[in-house]
Amino acid sequence: xxxxxxxxxxxxxxxxxxxxxxxxxxxxxxxxxxxxxxxxxxxxxxxxxxxxxxxxxxxxxxxxxxxxxxxxxxxxxxxxxxxxxxxxxxxxxxxxxxxxxxxxxxxxxxxxxxxxxxxxxxxxxxxxxxxxxxxxxxxxxxxxxxxxxxxxxxxxxxxxxxxxxxxxxxxxxxxxxxxxxxxxxxxxxxxxxxxxxxxxxxxxxxxxxxxxxxxxxxxxxxxxxxxxxxxxxxxxxxxxxxxxxxxxxxxxxxxxxxxxxxxxxxxxxxxxxxxxxxxxxxxxxxxxxxxxxxxxxxxxxxxxxxxxxxxxxxxxxxxxxxxxxxxxxxxxxxxxxxxxxxxxxxxxxxxxxxxxxxxxxxxxxxxxxxxxxxxxxx
Numbered sequence: 352x353x354x355x356x357x358x359x360x361x362x363x364x365x366x367x368x369x370x371x372x373x374x375x376x377x378x379x380x381x382x383x384x385x386x387x388x389x390x391x392x393x394x395x396x397x398x399x400x401x402x403x404x405x406x407x408x409x410x411x412x413x414x415x416x417x418x419x420x421x422x423x424x425x426x427x428x429x430x431x432x433x434x435x436x437x438x439x440x441x442x443x444x445x446x447x448x449x450x451x452x453x454x455x456x457x458x459x460x461x462x463x464x465x466x467x468x469x470x471x472x473x474x475x476x477x478x479x480x481x482x483x484x485x486x487x488x489x490x491x492x493x494x495x496x497x498x499x500x501x502x503x504x505x506x507x508x509x510x511x512x513x514x515x516x517x518x519x520x521x522x523x524x525x526x527x528x529x530x531x532x533x534x535x536x537x538x539x540x541x542x543x544x545x546x547x548x549x550x551x552x553x554x555x556x557x558x559x560x561x562x563x564x565x566x567x568x569x570x571x572x573x574x575x576x577x578x579x580x581x582x583x584x585x586x587x588x589x590x591x592x593x594x595x596x597x598x599x600x601x602x603x604x605x606x607x608x609x610x611x612x613x614x615x616x617x618x619x620x621x622x623x624x625x626x627x628x629x630x631x632x633x634x635x636x637x638x639x640x641x642x643x644x645x646x647x648x649x650x651x652x653x654x655x656x657x658x659x660x661x662x663x664x665x666x667x668x669x670x671x672x673x674x675x676x677x678x679x680x681x682x683x684x685x686x687x688x689x690x691x692x693x694x695x696x697x698x699x700x701x702x703x704x705x706x707x708x709x710x711x712x713x714x715x716x717x718x719x720x721x722x723x724x725x726x727x728x729x
Contacts, residue, residue: 374447376413378425378454380463383409386431393423393447405431419572420470420538421447427460446470446539473539477530484522491515520549528560536565541573550695551712554584583692589711593618593702596687598652598677601664606677608650608702615647615709615726617718618700620693622654623666628697631714632670638719639674645726646704653678654685654696701725 378389389411391402404411406427426434427441434440441460445452448468456463465471465478495503495512502508527547531540541564548557558581561569568574586594597607608618619635621628639649651672655663657680667676679685685693691700701710701721713721 372416372418372449374413374415374417374449374468375451376425376445376447376454377451377467378406378411380406380409380411380427380454380456380459382458383427383429388428388431389413390426390428391423392426393417393421415447417447422542423447425454425460444474446474470537470539473534473537474542476534477527477539477543480526480530481523484519484526487519487522488516491519524549531560532563535563536568538568538571538573540564541568541571541577545577551698552580552584552692554581554588557581557584580692583690587691587700587708587711589708591708592706593700593708594690596690598679598687600675600677601660601667606650606675609706611648611650611702612706613646613704615642615704615722616702617647617649617722618691618702619649619651620654620688620691620696620698621651622696623659623662624655625696629666629670631697632672634715634718636671638722641719642722642726647722647726649674651676652685652687653680654682654688654693655680656682 376391383406385405385407387406389404389406391400391404391413393400402413402415404413423445425443425445428434429441443454443460443463443465445454445465446468448470450468452465452471453467454460454463454465465475491512498508524547527543530543531547534540544557544560544564547560561577561581564574569578585591593608595608597605600606608616617635617638621632623629635649639647649672651667651674653663653676655678660680663676663678663680666672677687679687683694691698697714698712699714699718700708701713703709703725709725710721
């Protein structure tokens with residue numbers, strides 16, 4: 352009887368969820384009032400929903416229903432005229448779940464406290480732990496924004512910013528790792544794990560942390576989706592055989608990765624619209640020209656947008672990318688990018704003559720050094 356009672360108690364939250372997924376979001380931002388507006392943006396199936404609420408005497412409210420815990424974004428438009436690329440809009444993530452979600456602050460979203468429901472309480476703990484490093488990152492971004500065009504192109508200045516960024520990023524990763532370990536039963540830990548992985552997640556690092564989460568989190572819809580992501584990461588990890596693919600080059604001719612067997616090939620994911628990619632291209636050009644006669648080549652995979660073939664080809668010519676280039680012009684839905692789990696660019700994979708992935712995401716001087724190491728070049 353005790354066991355049956357325990358099962359029923361554990362099941363109760365699920366029963367309540369199924370019957371009532373109603374939420375209320377109550378916000379209180381002192382010093383903010385009309386014509387300011389608050390917006391609530393969240394996914395509803397394949398579509399995005401955007402609700403609005405007039406802010407009166409610092410308060411705003413939203414009500415609705417969701418069929419599962421849903422990440423959402425609160426946005427504050429202080430002038431009440433809508434969003435503008437020229438005017439930053441304050442935003443903060445929350446979780447929509449049954450109950451009353453409270454957002455309270457003495458002034459702004461940056462200093463808001465989330466409370467009222469389990470997931471938002473957990474997320475508030477993570478926000479507090481991350482706040483010191485977020486402030487450091489904001490100061491670093493401010494330094495960059497204040498820099499002159501000449502400073503931004505200065506190698507020493509860029510390297511200094513990069514080094515500071517890496518230190519802050521490492522600090523944030525440690526905070527997230529500690530949170531994940533301390534909160535294995537919270538779905539917020541799955542979100543923290545996704546952010547912990549960063550732009551270039553490492554399967555060997557992420558898999559044990561995922562396995563440390565509770566079964567309920569791992570078998571949730573989001574947990575199962577992330578498990579599939581890990582499967583893709585494993586298939587494209589260093590030491591694995593690179594998944595084969597075929598895509599059209601600039602002339603429409605089908606090109607396959609297997610065509611490059613017998614050579615070291617750098618599969619380079621980029622796009623004409625990607626500023627960091629374009630900044631990295633000179634390093635790839637240098638490595639290609641230096642080692643192209645030492646059994647090495649490059650295969651570019653572009654994530655350019657539909658209808659942007661001219662922009663893609665123009666960038667190839669402007670950046671002197673003289674190696675083979677392929678794309679299906681599907682932007683982030685590029686089939687090869689999806690196959691390799693690419694969620695940010697630039698990224699690359701150095702593949703050996705036998706098809707084995709020997710390195711990932713090597714850039715700058717490290718790229719030439721690695722190619723020299725594996726090819727025996729100098």
